[in-house]
Amino acid sequence: MSELHAATTADDDVSWSQWKLMRVKFSSHKLAFVSIWLLGAFYLLALFAQFLAPYGPWQPSPYAYAPPTRVHLFFHGKLVGPMVYRTTIESDPQTFERNFVVDESRPAPIHWFVHGAPYQWLGFIPCSLHLFGVEKDAQLNLMGTDILGRDCFSRDLIATQISLTVGLIGVFITFVLGCLIGGASGYYGGVVDNLVQRLVEFVTCLPTVPMWMALGAAIPASWSNLKVYFTITVILALRSWTGLSRQVRSKLLEMREEDYIVAARVAGATDWGIILRHLLPGFASYLIVNLTVEIPRMILGETTLSFFGLGLRPPTVSWGVLLQDAQNLAAISTYPWLMFPACMVVVCVLAFNFLGDGLRDAADPYKE
Amino acid sequence: MRSFFRNALVRYVARRIAWASVVLVLISFFAFLVIQLPPGDFLDSYVEELSRSGMGVDSATLVALRHAYGLDRPMIVQYWEWVSRFARGDMGVSFLYAKKVNVIIAERLPWTLALTFASMLFTYALAIPIGIYTARRQYSAADFAASFIAFIGMATPGFLLALVLMWFFYVCFGVTMGGLQSPQFIGQPLSWAKVGNLLMHLPVPLVVIGIGGIANLTRTMRATLLDELGKPYVTTARAKGLPESVLIRRYPVRVALNPIISSGGWLLAELFSGDTVAGIVLGLPTIGPVMYRALLAEDMFLAASCVMVMSILTVLGFLISDIVLAYFDPRIRLG
Numbered sequence: 145m146s147e148l149h150a151a152t153t154a155d156d157d158v159s160w161s162q163w164k165l166m167r168v169k170f171s172s173h174k175l176a177f178v179s180i181w182l183l184g185a186f187y188l189l190a191l192f193a194q195f196l197a198p199y200g201p202w203q204p205s206p207y208a209y210a211p212p213t214r215v216h217l218f219f220h221g222k223l224v225g226p227m228v229y230r231t232t233i234e235s236d237p238q239t240f241e242r243n244f245v246v247d248e249s250r251p252a253p254i255h256w257f258v259h260g261a262p263y264q265w266l267g268f269i270p271c272s273l274h275l276f277g278v279e280k281d282a283q284l285n286l287m288g289t290d291i292l293g294r295d296c297f298s299r300d301l302i303a304t305q306i307s308l309t310v311g312l313i314g315v316f317i318t319f320v321l322g323c324l325i326g327g328a329s330g331y332y333g334g335v336v337d338n339l340v341q342r343l344v345e346f347v348t349c350l351p352t353v354p355m356w357m358a359l360g361a362a363i364p365a366s367w368s369n370l371k372v373y374f375t376i377t378v379i380l381a382l383r384s385w386t387g388l389s390r391q392v393r394s395k396l397l398e399m400r401e402e403d404y405i406v407a408a409r410v411a412g413a414t415d416w417g418i419i420l421r422h423l424l425p426g427f428a429s430y431l432i433v434n435l436t437v438e439i440p441r442m443i444l445g446e447t448t449l450s451f452f453g454l455g456l457r458p459p460t461v462s463w464g465v466l467l468q469d470a471q472n473l474a475a476i477s478t479y480p481w482l483m484f485p486a487c488m489v490v491v492c493v494l495a496f497n498f499l500g501d502g503l504r505d506a507a508d509p510y511k512e
Numbered sequence: 513m514r515s516f517f518r519n520a521l522v523r524y525v526a527r528r529i530a531w532a533s534v535v536l537v538l539i540s541f542f543a544f545l546v547i548q549l550p551p552g553d554f555l556d557s558y559v560e561e562l563s564r565s566g567m568g569v570d571s572a573t574l575v576a577l578r579h580a581y582g583l584d585r586p587m588i589v590q591y592w593e594w595v596s597r598f599a600r601g602d603m604g605v606s607f608l609y610a611k612k613v614n615v616i617i618a619e620r621l622p623w624t625l626a627l628t629f630a631s632m633l634f635t636y637a638l639a640i641p642i643g644i645y646t647a648r649r650q651y652s653a654a655d656f657a658a659s660f661i662a663f664i665g666m667a668t669p670g671f672l673l674a675l676v677l678m679w680f681f682y683v684c685f686g687v688t689m690g691g692l693q694s695p696q697f698i699g700q701p702l703s704w705a706k707v708g709n710l711l712m713h714l715p716v717p718l719v720v721i722g723i724g725g726i727a728n729l730t731r732t733m734r735a736t737l738l739d740e741l742g743k744p745y746v747t748t749a750r751a752k753g754l755p756e757s758v759l760i761r762r763y764p765v766r767v768a769l770n771p772i773i774s775s776g777g778w779l780l781a782e783l784f785s786g787d788t789v790a791g792i793v794l795g796l797p798t799i800g801p802v803m804y805r806a807l808l809a810e811d812m813f814l815a816a817s818c819v820m821v822m823s824i825l826t827v828l829g830f831l832i833s834d835i836v837l838a839y840f841d842p843r844i845r846l847g
Binding site for chain 2: 342345346348349350351352353354355357358359361362440444447448451452453454467470471473476477486489490493494497498
């Protein structure tokens with residue numbers, strides 16, 4: 145803070161650029177600073193999810209609803225590196241309850257860089273390398289398994305790909321819609337402005353979740369996963385562009401009258417020249433802030449829709465889809481590890497909110 | 513002067529009402545779209561339902577039915593049929609519940625209104641005092657705690673909160689918090705025991721429905737009040753010796769309440785969203801869960817009516833908050 149203070153108040157010749165001021169102000173917001181690293185880690189996780197996951201997301205096993213596997217470092221008091229014990233399933237002859245019996249005499253070491261379930265990295269590079277794994281006759285389920293015995297840890301990891309990109313693509317659509325509609329509204333003014341403002345009011349009047357649900361339910365069951373995915377992002381963006389368009393409009397209206405814009409016009413600059421060269425850089429930082437704030441809402445929207453079965457659907461793996469398994473009390477209290485995606489949602493959305501807060505402060509570095 | 517004031521307010525209100533009715537027409541288009549969007553018409557799903565239960569429908573009957581329901585006529589005619597019937601209170605028949613849609617809505621509307629109203633009061637009752645307190649004691653432990661909870665509240669999806677709260681009550685007290693009353697009270701005449709039971713069930717839905725709005729309004733209240741507290745008029749009032757509590761209540765809080773009032777309509781839309789989510793997870797007797805079931809079953813008349821009713825309520829909410837704001841803030845009605 146004091147560094148910033150010195151830069152903005154000192155009378156000497158040291159004057160920092162706007163971007164430098166923003167950077168300094170941003171890093172003084174500690175939560176935002178931590179959040180940006182956390183989110184970076186999240187997106188890295190998403191990028192290498194299949195490599196980090198020991199199993200494929202749809203790879204079934206007979207170990208349905210297995211609790212998280214315990215990883216041991218010592219075997220009979222000797223340090224042997226990370227390993228798990230092989231587990232067998234036995235059913236109780238009286239209650240028919242299935243029990244997982246850990247066989248402490250048969251350790252299975254965890255191997256690094258193993259070949260396992262094949263996948264397509266980035267969607268097109270065929271690959272089968274995984275960071276770690278165990279032999280086929282052992283199970284390594286760091287987060288337990290679901291009803292089909294699929295590894296929850298792998299599914300949670302791979303779900304980050306869909307859930308985190310829904311926000312980005314949705315925000316891109318929001319950005320395009322908001323800039324075009326808000327820009328037209330602010331730039332042309334008059335009738336166009338009036339119509340657009342009414343449209344914005346209309347969209348704001350629709351209750352969000354019921355509207356999302358109605359549109360989500362209308363997606364035909366026959367559509368491919370990819371098509372459903374993009375439709376969901378469009379549905380989420382249909383509501384969120386209004387906020388951005390309002391911002392763009394008011395900023396345009398405000399800046400149109402600024403001295404330097406008038407000067408540029410008098411000097412003979414073209415409309416587009418003024419918009420691109422002078423207006424856009426002037427509120428780019430506001431746009432970024434607004435978009436950052438929209439991303440978590442999109443993530444929450446996708447999760448909610450998918451949770452209720454009106455958004456993405458299996459076999460697509462997203463946080464909301466995974467949480468469908470945790471829809472009732474019995475499931476949560478018996479298999480609490482099914483709730484783990486919820487923690488990821490909360491952490492990720494929190495981080496985005498803090499980031500937005502920090503960026504909002506940084507966007508206006510002259511304000512104390 | 514007085515007649516001028518009246519006039520301006522009346523004109524403002526008239527303009528808002530005219531606009532609200534335009535919005536309602538637009539919303540009716542949207543709701544009709546909801547009916548039309550799924551592939552096939554509702555007879556298709558009805559026939560499917562029938563054949564699943566073993567009853568076949570021959571094609572001649574189908575054509576006759578289609579004609580009887582007017583499904584063979586152009587879209588715009590169908591829309592007009594639907595919307596004029598809706599306006600007269602005839603919302604069609606739900607095959608899911610095998611009841612008239614308006615009967616279903618009438619059963620659930622009072623609960624929806626009561627719950628939404630209660631959660632609105634709850635939201636204001638929490639958000640405004642907390643906002644004022646945290647602004648006056650900026651950076652205190654209480655401020656950090658409130659901000660922290662607000663951030664968590666904004667980051668937790670409603671359904672998750674509902675699940676976690678239900679789980680918490682189930683594990684700690686062994687009670688299932690679903691619904692608004694215990695099963696033995698349903699259909700019973702009103703009694704003290706019933707009211708008590710109702711009140712016991714109320715907190716969980718209120719928190720789930722209200723959390724997003726509370727978090728948001730608290731932060732708005734805090735931010736605007738902080739802005740106001742730094743203004744010279746506050747310093748002047750303080751210098752003149754006005755007691756702090758009177759000063760805060762009389763001037764900056766009144767200014768800071770403006771954005772809160774103007775967000776009334778937005779809050780209502782938010783509450784209906786929360787109500788839908790909470791209603792489904794907690795099994796509340798509100799409109800949201802009906803809409804959800806109707807959408808899943810493609811019972812489109814029911815779904816569209818639910819969307820319509822909730823939207824009408826939201827538009828009314830926006831209208832009321834606009835009028836209240838105009839009443840309190842002359843700049844709006846004269847603007």
